[in-house]
Amino acid sequence: MLRFARRLLSNMPESTVYGGPKPQASEQRVTINQLRQKYRRGDPITMVTAYDYPSAVHIDLAGIDVCLVGDSAAMVVHGHDTTLPISLDEMLVHCRAVARGASRPLLIGDLPFGYYESSSSQAVSTAVRVLKEGGMDAIKLEGGAPSRISAAKAIVEAGIAVMGHVGLTPQAISVLGGFRPQGKTVSSAVKVVETALALQEVGCFAVVMECVPAPVAAAATSALQIPTIGIGAGPYCSGQVLVYHDLLGMLQHPHHAKVTPKFCKQYGHVGDVINKALSEFKQEVGNRVFPGPSHTPYKITADDIDGFAKELGKLGLGEAASAATAAVEDMETVGKTPPDISSA
DSSP states (O other), X not given: OGGGSOOOOTTSOSSOSSSOSOOOOTTSOOXXXXXXXXXXXXXXXXXXXXXXXXXXXXXXXHTOSEEEEOTTHHHHTTOOSSSTTOOHHHHHHHHHHHHHHOSSSEEEEEOOTTSSSSOHHHHHHHHHXXXXXXXXXXXXXXXXXXXXXXXXXXXXXXXOEEEEEXXXXXXXXXXXXXXXXXXXXXXXXXXXXXXXXXXHHTTOSEEEEESOOHHHHHHHHHHOSSOEEEESSOTTSSEEEEOHHHHHTOOOSHHHHHHSOTTOOOSOOHHXXXXXXXXXXXHHHHTTOSSOGGGOOOOOOHHXXXXXXXXXXXXXXXXXXXXXXXXHHHHTSTTOOOOOOTTO
């Protein structure tokens, strides 16, 4: 199917003068140019995180514009309290799985903490790995400190598309004092806008705005000439992003409850469905209801069972032979309770 055809790189030109790649059809993946067109038309941009193949497939089928392989995987997948512990190698595993599952959305990989702050050279090296080894189309990095602005500039100059991230930047919780909203004072609000402008200046194609008051996000969106993607930043951004597990209502575990942001809307209660299904599985296995005849599809002929039983007898496994014969007789009687095999 065309949907699952080989993905094209994000920097592949959509029109050329030398008979190269043809203009992309609607079934093919979203490009940065297409995001810019949506932004200019005023059409909202949708972005959702993904961390594995199944979630990527769901996002792909839903027609989401951008799929972010976020370092939030540290929390929602690996069970950490912050995003800090996840390594680059772990992120690359998530990136590759998502790249195999999503052929339509633009794929963006987060640069994990500790792999781009030291120097512009380190930042570029990490970004290159995310594209070459992770199969991503672009990268995202957090913050507006001078070193991170320099890192964004160097990565863009290396030919890699960069999405910025301002407001609450989870990798900076050591400085911020925890997961705290930003932009709630005059100086903090101005800093959010100035940082977003600085990221635009060095070439970022979009900026995530996390946990800032709606008027601050509105001001930044007005000041910028690139899309803003809000998360806990109100309705005035150019688009919105949520974490896959959060919007699906997937987890009710106490650990996840304490890190689920209050700005998140749950569009489903998938966790309840999962818990119910697992409980029913446990109960049916415990009551020897599953698997029944309809879920035991593989058959063996009567002649082969006789031969099988004889061979088992030759091996001195008479009880095993009897168990095989009894199983055949039992399965021929639909709905009959299977024999007790606990001592077999």
